[in-house]
Amino acid sequence: MITGCGGCGHAMLRHAQNIKAAYSCRYKFSTDDTACFAGKIEVDVLKNIVMTSIQHLYDIVADHKKAVSIEANPAAIDNLKQLQSLQKEIDNLTCHKLDLYNHYRDGELIKGEYFIQRKSADEQIKSLTSQISLLEQKNWQSVNEAVANNPIYEAMKDMPYPAQFSNEFIKSLVDSVIVYDESRIEIKWKFSDSAIAELLPQ
Numbered sequence: 413m414i415t416g417c418g419g420c421g422h423a424m425l426r427h428a429q430n431i432k433a434a435y436s437c438r439y440k441f442s443t444d445d446t447a448c449f450a451g452k453i454e455v456d457v458l459k460n461i462v463m464t465s466i467q468h469l470y471d472i473v474a475d476h477k478k479a480v481s482i483e484a485n486p487a488a489i490d491n492l493k494q495l496q497s498l499q500k501e502i503d504n505l506t507c508h509k510l511d512l513y514n515h516y517r518d519g520e521l522i523k524g525e526y527f528i529q530r531k532s533a534d535e536q537i538k539s540l541t542s543q544i545s546l547l548e549q550k551n552w553q554s555v556n557e558a559v560a561n562n563p564i565y566e567a568m569k570d571m572p573y574p575a576q577f578s579n580e581f582i583k584s585l586v587d588s589v590i591v592y593d594e595s596r597i598e599i600k601w602k603f604s605d606s607a608i609a610e611l612l613p614q
């Protein structure tokens with residue numbers, strides 16, 4: 413993650429203090445008046461801020477996608493309901509798998525039985541996931557025409573459910589993070605504000 417000082421504009425220095433890694437500006441003690449960020453900010457804290465912002469953006473895209481789908485095809489509302497219930501089933505199965513593991517770990521389930529039940533849950537999840545991608549493809553067709561060139565859509569097009577923000581994905585969205593102080597942190601996206609505005613409700 414490229415992290416810049418809001419005062420001097422230089423990339424910040426990443427260093428480990430005790431266990432926690434943090435960023436600070438190496439020019440903060442320079443004599444010229446650059447209004448550098450004077451403190452340190454933990455890498456984990458910054459990462460959380462970035463993740464929250466990406467999640468917010470993801471929600472904007474998801475809401476927009478819903479609205480456009482329904483506008484283009486009123487029947488899409490059934491698709492969306494179906495999508496939601498499929499996603500809920502996957503969530504339930506994921507919880508179920510965790511329960512199974514806990515029972516197995518606590519000796520309430522023998523190994524053979526645990527593996528059989530886990531496999532069955534995995535197969536159900538796999539089948540649900542492929543139903544979801546079919547439905548998603550259907551919905552995409554109408555959405556694509558509405559925002560053919562929106563870079564945020566393009567970046568989030570192949571995002572799996574549930575949303576996974578891999579490092580590669582973050583890099584594709586975030587240009588840099590500018591720290592003015594602990595409470596004023598700006599994320600510079602790789603696309604313009606108007607690309608975001610295009611997705612906000614009218």
Ligand SMILES: [Zn+2]
Pocket residue numbers: 417418419420421422437438439440446447448449
């Ligand atoms: Zn600085």
